[in-house]
Amino acid sequence: MSLQSVNKQRIQSIDVLRGGIMLIMAIDHVRDFFHLSSVSPTDMTNTTPALFFTRWITHFCAPTFVFLSGISANLAGSRRSPGEFSAFLIKRGLWLIFVEVVLITLAISANPFYNFIILQVIWAIGISMIILGLLNRLPVKVIGLIGLLLFFGHNLFDLPGLSNPATDSAATKVLFTARAAIIPLGDSHFIFCLYAILPWTSVMLLGYAFGALYRSGYDAILRRRQLRYAGLITLGIFVILRAFNIYGDPSPWAVQRNTLFTIMSFLNTTKYPCSLLYLCMTMGVAMLLLSYFEKIQNKLTGIFNVYGKVPFFYYVPHFYIIRILSIIFLLAWGYTSKDLITPKSPIWFRPPTFGYSLPVVYLIWLAVIASLYFPCRWFGKYKQTHKQWWLNYL
Numbered sequence: 001m002s003l004q005s006v007n008k009q010r011i012q013s014i015d016v017l018r019g020g021i022m023l024i025m026a027i028d029h030v031r032d033f034f035h036l037s038s039v040s041p042t043d044m045t046n047t048t049p050a051l052f053f054t055r056w057i058t059h060f061c062a063p064t065f066v067f068l069s070g071i072s073a074n075l076a077g078s079r080r081s082p083g084e085f086s087a088f089l090i091k092r093g094l095w096l097i098f099v100e101v102v103l104i105t106l107a108i109s110a111n112p113f114y115n116f117i118i119l120q121v122i123w124a125i126g127i128s129m130i131i132l133g134l135l136n137r138l139p140v141k142v143i144g145l146i147g148l149l150l151f152f153g154h155n156l157f158d159l160p161g162l163s164n165p166a167t168d169s170a171a172t173k174v175l176f177t178a179r180a181a182i183i184p185l186g187d188s189h190f191i192f193c194l195y196a197i198l199p200w201t202s203v204m205l206l207g208y209a210f211g212a213l214y215r216s217g218y219d220a221i222l223r224r225r226q227l228r229y230a231g232l233i234t235l236g237i238f239v240i241l242r243a244f245n246i247y248g249d250p251s252p253w254a255v256q257r258n259t260l261f262t263i264m265s266f267l268n269t270t271k272y273p274c275s276l277l278y279l280c281m282t283m284g285v286a287m288l289l290l291s292y293f294e295k296i297q298n299k300l301t302g303i304f305n306v307y308g309k310v311p312f313f314y315y316v317p318h319f320y321i322i323r324i325l326s327i328i329f330l331l332a333w334g335y336t337s338k339d340l341i342t343p344k345s346p347i348w349f350r351p352p353t354f355g356y357s358l359p360v361v362y363l364i365w366l367a368v369i370a371s372l373y374f375p376c377r378w379f380g381k382y383k384q385t386h387k388q389w390w391l392n393y394l
Helices: 012-034 049-077 082-109 121-135 140-158 170-177 197-214 220-243 259-267 276-293 299-308 311-332 358-371 373-385 389-393
Strands: 116-119 181-184 190-193
Touching: 012 049, 012 276, 012 299, 012 311, 012 358, 049 082, 049 121, 049 197, 049 259, 049 276, 049 358, 082 116, 082 121, 082 311, 082 389, 121 140, 121 197, 140 197, 140 276, 170 181, 170 197, 197 220, 197 276, 220 276, 299 311, 299 373, 311 358, 311 373, 358 373
Parallel strands: 116 190
Antiparallel strands: 181 190
16 A cells, blocks of 8 residues: 555554554543543652553653644645635634533533643644744745744743743743643632643754655655654653753653652653753654564554544544443442532543543553544544545534
8 A cells, every 4th residue: 555545645653653652641531531640750759661651652642733733734725725724724713722621621610611622742832833834935945944043042041040930921831831730710719721832843843844754755764764763762862861960851761769759750751841952852753663564564553543543533432432431430420519519620531539540541541542443434434435525623
């Protein structure tokens, strides 16, 4: 089978990697609502290796998702005029922000009064698409250079005197330094920004630049080699900067009580806001996998491909399935509405006394992703054989 699929020129390696990381992503979302633990997975003093790596493996999801969105945007631009492409990116970006604010926030909080509006990865992709839509008339190399400058430069805010969480403006937090930044909207409503704009935009812009490797006529062997070298160089930068705690992450690693925990500390890079080393660690692996998946086709990659063709169709429903299941389990445990709903509370139906061990969490995760396999397969076939305009937004 060729790299390009027959219908609508889908690129299988991109869909396979996207599908794989979306399935992994769901582990963390299931853990949020079904795991009984007051321990932070990345707290070296209290965590366990199983809990740490359950969280750590999901670190690869958001950067890969945003990077692949940039590649896909480049390919979408090849089928449109610059003006049409810019309008498409801006409209799609606004649509994704709406989805994050209205649909995903409701799924996570189960609070119809929206006391907490949560801005996560879909917001980051949406706002990055709008920025890309404003930049898309620039040469690809210039867009890639802007991405590199943001990618390597945003951690300058970690240097003494350049940023202070206590005094940073809301604009500074949202643009660069959001570490669970809370922005009030009156007395009882707040915006909870987990994804600072410009660090994530750098990933989108770099993905857009890498999209040139997938344009029609580009040599596949050369592309795989370039992806492999780029991945190895990116991981090399991570190892060197991390080893010496030079630059790129506000939380240095340290020797722990044993070798395994020391390795965990080394890998424990900062996601909120995403640090340079967090991005190097995750995107280096993503580039290597993109190269690898071009030559691998088996039953597992076939399963990943089913989900990866319809990321939006999978992403939104999987949150609602998780939340509905959590409410059903809570009611089965004997909780009542008084226990589960607190007026003005940001999250409903999540009492701290509810939850299961990690093995049970993994079983629930498998049930959630399995429930979406056949719907995703059906919708993927539908998208391949239909051309309605609204399909471009799903």
